[in-house]
Amino acid sequence: MCGRYSIVITEEQLRKQFSRQLKLPAGGLAENYNVAPTQNGLVLTNHAPDQLATFRWGLVPFWAKDLKIGARMINARSEGIEDKPSFRKPIRERRCLVLADSFYEWQRRDGKKQPFRIKPANGNLLVMAGIWEQWQPKEEPDAKPVFTYSIITGAPNKEMNPIHDRMPMLLSNEAAQEEWLAAETPLPQVLNLLTTPPDGTLEYYPVSPLVGNVRNNGAELHQPIG
Numbered sequence: 001m002c003g004r005y006s007i008v009i010t011e012e013q014l015r016k017q018f019s020r021q022l023k024l025p026a027g028g029l030a031e032n033y034n035v036a037p038t039q040n041g042l043v044l045t046n047h048a049p050d051q052l053a054t055f056r057w058g059l060v061p062f063w064a065k066d067l068k069i070g071a072r073m074i075n076a077r078s079e080g081i082e083d084k085p086s087f088r089k090p091i092r093e094r095r096c097l098v099l100a101d102s103f104y105e106w107q108r109r110d111g112k113k114q115p116f117r118i119k120p121a122n123g124n125l126l127v128m129a130g131i132w133e134q135w136q137p138k139e140e141p142d143a144k145p146v147f148t149y150s151i152i153t154g155a156p157n158k159e160m161n162p163i164h165d166r167m168p169m170l171l172s173n174e175a176a177q178e179e180w181l182a183a184e185t186p187l188p189q190v191l192n193l194l195t196t197p198p199d200g201t202l203e204y205y206p207v208s209p210l211v212g213n214v215r216n217n218g219a220e221l222h223q224p225i226g
Contacts (some may be wrong), residue, residue: 002004002075002128002168004170004211006033006222007042007104009125014052017124019174026207030054033221035100036214037074040068043149044097045132048182052099059150060135067135070148076131077168078154078194082187090131092187095180097171098130098151102222104211105204107163115211116163117222118204120172127177128152128168129194158199169215170197192208 008031014022022044029052035041040054059072073086081087102119103126120126132149153166160167171177176193181183205224210216 001155002103003106004043005035005100006127007031007099007100008033008034009042010224013125015039020050025052025054026111027054030051032217033113033219034211034214034217037071038122041149042099043130043132044099044181046093046183049109049181050089053147055096055132055149057151059086059090059131059133060146060148062089062133064133064135066137067146071088073150075153075166076150077166078152078191081194082154084100087131089163090133090150091190092180093111093183094132095190096130096132096148097177097180098168100126100128100129102126104173104207105164105167106131106212112214113209115207116204117207117211117224118160118163121200121203124172126168127171129180152194154194155196157196157201158200161203163204166197167196169194170201172197172201179203 001059009029020094025141029039037058041057043194059073060067060070076087100119104115106115108112127154130149134145136145153171154169211221
């Protein structure tokens with residue numbers, strides 16, 4: 001499960017981590033310390049791998065009647081993703097990389113839920129495997145399409161296991177990222193990329209319960225407590 005994350009990214013970080021020159025979104029790199037479902041996230045798609053885009057978090061299948069279903073489809077389980085009605089077409093034709101600096105997860109402790117901020121141990125940005133979709137209301141054929149995405153999750157590694165039984169599937173090296181975005185990558189090879197990250201990939205620390213309220217959005221959410 002990945003239900004909240006943060007996008008605090010600089011151009012310098014992008015240049016350092018990606019060999020290709022990425023074009024920024026029209027509005028630039030807006031900071032969001034508390035990205036919640038139905039808000040916009042930062043993605044690179046297989047249709048435009050050099051263009052950073054802002055898509056709505058929560059995949060809405062092209063056949064959906066309205067956008068409401070997206071709030072329930074922020075994550076896509078890697079197990080059997082190729083056969084699920086909402087995901088089988090995107091996993092084959094519409095894959096993306098979801099960029100972030102960290103994500104949040106809650107651990108139950110003595111009847112309470114303690115949030116943790118989780119980020120790459122090497123200081124890099126998170127590059128999460130995702131799928132995307134284009135949705136347009138059938139009754140409004142001339143309406144502007146809505147672009148949405150889901151983050152793919154799988155079994156946890158050693159760091160995540162004490163906190164939660166799911167975690168985002170990460171594509172930490174450029175070779176894997178290129179394979180993920182390439183149209184010619186066969187489905188079995190795509191699915192093989194969805195593996196639990198090695199132990200030691202991530203580090204984490206407890207943060208304030210303020211992150212549980214989407215109205216809170218500032219640098220204080222990144223500060224360790226205790």
